[in-house]
Amino acid sequence: MDNSYDQIIPKVGLGTYNMDSRESEFMTYEAIKYGYRHIDTAAVYKNEDGVSRALERIFNETQLKREEIFITTKLWPGGLIKLDRVRDYKDTFKSFEKSLMRLNLEYIDLYLIHSPHGKSKRIEQWKSLMNLKESGKVKYIGVSNWGINHINELKENNLPLPDANQIEIHPWSQKPELVKYLRENDIDIIAYSSLVPLSSWRHKDGENSKKTDQMYKIGESENSPFRLLAQKYNCTEAQFLLQWAVQQNFAVLPKTVNLDRMKENFDFNFEISQNDMDYVRTLDMGGSITWEYGDPLKVQ
Numbered sequence: 116m117d118n119s120y121d122q123i124i125p126k127v128g129l130g131t132y133n134m135d136s137r138e139s140e141f142m143t144y145e146a147i148k149y150g151y152r153h154i155d156t157a158a159v160y161k162n163e164d165g166v167s168r169a170l171e172r173i174f175n176e177t178q179l180k181r182e183e184i185f186i187t188t189k190l191w192p193g194g195l196i197k198l199d200r201v202r203d204y205k206d207t208f209k210s211f212e213k214s215l216m217r218l219n220l221e222y223i224d225l226y227l228i229h230s231p232h233g234k235s236k237r238i239e240q241w242k243s244l245m246n247l248k249e250s251g252k253v254k255y256i257g258v259s260n261w262g263i264n265h266i267n268e269l270k271e272n273n274l275p276l277p278d279a280n281q282i283e284i285h286p287w288s289q290k291p292e293l294v295k296y297l298r299e300n301d302i303d304i305i306a307y308s309s310l311v312p313l314s315s316w317r318h319k320d321g322e323n324s325k326k327t328d329q330m331y332k333i334g335e336s337e338n339s340p341f342r343l344l345a346q347k348y349n350c351t352e353a354q355f356l357l358q359w360a361v362q363q364n365f366a367v368l369p370k371t372v373n374l375d376r377m378k379e380n381f382d383f384n385f386e387i388s389q390n391d392m393d394y395v396r397t398l399d400m401g402g403s404i405t406w407e408y409g410d411p412l413k414v415q
C-alpha cells in the first residue's frame with residue numbers, strides 16, 4: 116500500500132480563512148456531508164473550535180470515521196509584527212497542544228509552520244514538528260509560504276524536508292522556480308487562494324489583500340480570460356481555476372461560506388488542453404497578492 120502523503124491528501128479541501136467559528140462549523144459540516152474530506156484551518160484563523168464542533172456532529176450522525184477525514188492546521192510562528200513573539204521549540208509544542216485541544220482530536224493529519232517569519236527560530240520550530248511526527252500526534256509535517264532559501268536552511272542543517280508546502284498559486288502568481296524546486300525535492304504542493312482572479316474574491320469589508328482595483332477590473336470585464344475559458348469548457352470560472360491547479364497535481368483549498376459555491380468548487384471533471392495550459396502560463400504577473408502584509412516568501 117502506498118502511504119505517501121500525496122496518495123492520501125484529497126485534491127479538493129475546504130479553506131476556512133475569513134470564516135468565524137460559526138461559519139467554520141456550518142461549512143465544515145455541510146462540506147463533509149457533501150463529500151469533502153480535507154479541512155484546512157489554522158491557529159490564527161481562530162475557528163478551530165467551529166471545525167471541531169462540526170466534526171463531532173459528523174462522527175455522531177454519520178458512519179464516517181476520523182481516519183477518513185484529513186485535517187490540516189498551522190502553527191502561528193510569530194514575528195510578523197513587532198509585538199508578535201516568535202515561538203521557540205517549547206512554545207511550538209504548546210501551540211500544537213492548544214490546536215489539538217481546540218480541535219478535540221487525538222492527532223492532526225498535517226501540521227504546518229504558517230510562514231517563515233520565525234526567522235532565527237525556524238529550525239527550532241521545525242525540530243519541534245519533527246518531534247510531534249515521531250510521537251504520532253501528527254501524521255505529516257510541512258511548511259507554508261516557505262521559499263527555496265528557507266527550505267535550503269533545513270538541508271544545510273541535515274534535517275528532513277517537509278512533506279508539503281502550502282503556497283499561493285494561481286494563474287496570476289505561478290512561481291515556476293519554486294514549483295520546480297518543490298517537485299525536485301519531493302515536497303507536495305498545496306495551492307491556496309486559487310480564486311484570486313475572480314471579481315468575487317475577498318470582496319467583503321475587512322477581507323484584506325494586496326489585490327489592486329486594476330486586478331478587480333480585469334475579473335469584472337466581459338472579456339476576462341477566465342470568463343472566456345469557462346465558456347469554452349462549459350464550466351464556471353472558479354471550476355476552471357481549480358482544474359488548472361489540480362491538473363498540475365496541486366491540492367486546492369477553495370473557501371466559501373455559500374452552499375452552492377461549495378458544491379460548484381467540488382463538482383468538476385474535465386481536462387484543460389495543453390494549448391490552453393500554455394496560454395494561461397503567459398498570464399503570470401509574478402509576485403504574490405494574498406498577504407496584505409507583503410509577500411511572506413520574501414522574508415529573510
Ligand SMILES: NC(=O)c1ccc[n+]([C@@H]2O[C@H](COP(=O)([O-])OP(=O)(O)OC[C@H]3O[C@@H](n4cnc5c(N)ncnc54)[C@H](OP(=O)(O)O)[C@@H]3O)[C@@H](O)[C@H]2O)c1
Nearest residue numbers: 130131132307308309310315316317353369370371372376
Ligand atoms: N497558508 C496561508 O498563508 C494561506 C493564505 C491564504 C489562504 N490559505 C488557505 O487557503 C484557503 C483559500 O484561500 P482564500 O481564502 O484566499 O481564497 P479562495 O478560496 O481562493 O477564494 C475565496 C473567495 O472567493 C469567493 N468564492 C469562493 N468560491 C467561489 C465561486 N465558486 N464563485 C465565485 N466566488 C467564489 C469567496 O466568497 P464567499 O465566501 O462569499 O463565497 C471568497 O471571497 C483559505 O481559506 C485558507 O484555508 C492559506
